[in-house]
Amino acid sequence: MASQAHLNKWEKRWHPLLQEWVILAATTSQRPWSGEMIKAKEENLPEFDPGCYLCPGVVRASGEKNPEYRGPYAFTNDFASFSMDAPDVHRDEGFEKTEPVHGTCRVICFTHQHNLTMAELERHEIEAIVKVWQKEYSTLGQHPKIQNVLIFENKGKVIGVSNPHPHGQIYATNFIPRICQRQLDSFIQYHKEHKSGLLADIVKYELEKQKRIICENKHFVAFIPFFARFVYETYIVPKRHIASISEMT
Template sequence: MTTENVTGFEGKWEKRWHPLRREWIVYAGHRNNRPWNFGLKSASTKSEAYDPGCYLCPRNSRVHGNANPDYRDVFIFDNDHPVVGLNAPAIDEHHAVLHNGLYQRAAATGIARVVCYDPRHNQSLTDLEVDQIATVFSALRDQMKFFAEHPAIKSVLIFENKGEIVGVSNPHPHCQIYATDFVFNLFQKELDAAKAWRNEKGSNIFADIIAAEQKDEIRIIAENEHAIAFIPFFARFAYEAYVFPKRKHATLITMSDDELKGLAAAFQILTRKYDANFNTSFPYVMAFAQAPVDGELYDDYHMHLLLCPPLRQPGLQKFLAGPETGADTFMADTIPEEKAAELRRITLNVER
């Protein structure tokens, strides 16, 4: 265990290297209490189990008139407003490449799907029992098996926007799948980082990160036989967390049922601590980071969940402003150890 004190982070001011993005993150803990003259953002509130106006609830009609089945657990369908599609408009070859290759366009080829976790309108993924969360993860594993065999798909992003504050269009708990014919930027960055680390150090960068977090211990939020959740040393958002299966898998496809349940248990403890810390259904953006499914081997990649909550204090949002949006460099107003300590102090009634 590290000897670093977990208290006294107020005013800590430094930069830390993000090994997976290969970029600097600047931390200025003294800025979190600076004056704020605008209204605070509210998080999601609980609703009824069934909403007759919700197009994701069982038996209700969606925007194009299709009626949802009377589903009992996980329900998956093709997005009615897809961002990518197999029938996306073709681009004429005369307009595909412009200005000597400087500008390029192509069809937005892919498959977009919606995954409803549960028929109940007011049950977040966090609210479900561990076995039910594992059922969701198992359904996502089945989706990955399908996409891995699809000739048009090279990369799959599974993500959840939880809470009105992050712009979710429907409060019924669900995630989305974007399966595309190109590799998502974050996954490519992590692949490049893993390759560079392997060439330089001769080891796996993900295994080294997990080992470092286990050695320091102070940022670990949940751990079991099969999975571990922590706020990393290099977190960008105040409560940003990673959830890794302990055994290395490139995607969900090769994970066993026991491993999925372990991943679900670690996820549940982390997110229930989020809720308890803020006394609300805590908003976040979550992504399943996975290797491409283009037929190549990615033995050095280690799939994981990445959770990026937008709040840095109760009701106070972290805005991506000048440095983040204007210069693509993240500036954090809190210190990872400080926020990990908050969550580590919380004792849940039930931790599975």
């Protein structure tokens, strides 16, 4: 008889937000690894680096000088992927179809201190970052051209973020990215069929199961979704129903 240990190692799991299957292969984490290993703390960094374009008082490549800021600081990316000034050109010739992409890219320095990560900040310092996210979300979202405001952080040399200064980004665009649109469609479809919220029902289910909860307090719950696509993928969800980050208190 086959050993029980081999059961459930390969399966696909339904992702209710993206409406697609996620392949789960538990064995891949057992593969021998001879590639690069990442250290938890890469090197001893100074609190201020005059060569870092995100540090206070440093002149950036654009010629603009950062103020002597303390705490979080937001500015428009000097090398933005989108611009409100993009020419309004539409073209459709054979296989060459183009539309203008309007938007803006913001950089959020989480703190003036070059050598910290957000996890190492004090609670009031993290609250200050959330307040900046809320302000940026509201301001950018009110622009008549903006359809979507995406707040994110890419972190670490391994994915190409060469500057260790703690910072995140915001992409505000005149279109809704495909994944966001698919999630919106899933929420609408689920509400039509069940007369309740998809994410609220997932949270309720996870709280009943108590199998994948990482931590929970009065206002938020953090859990690994059953349909996680990445190692360490975590959802942090407010228990109170809110439409956007701007409604957080």
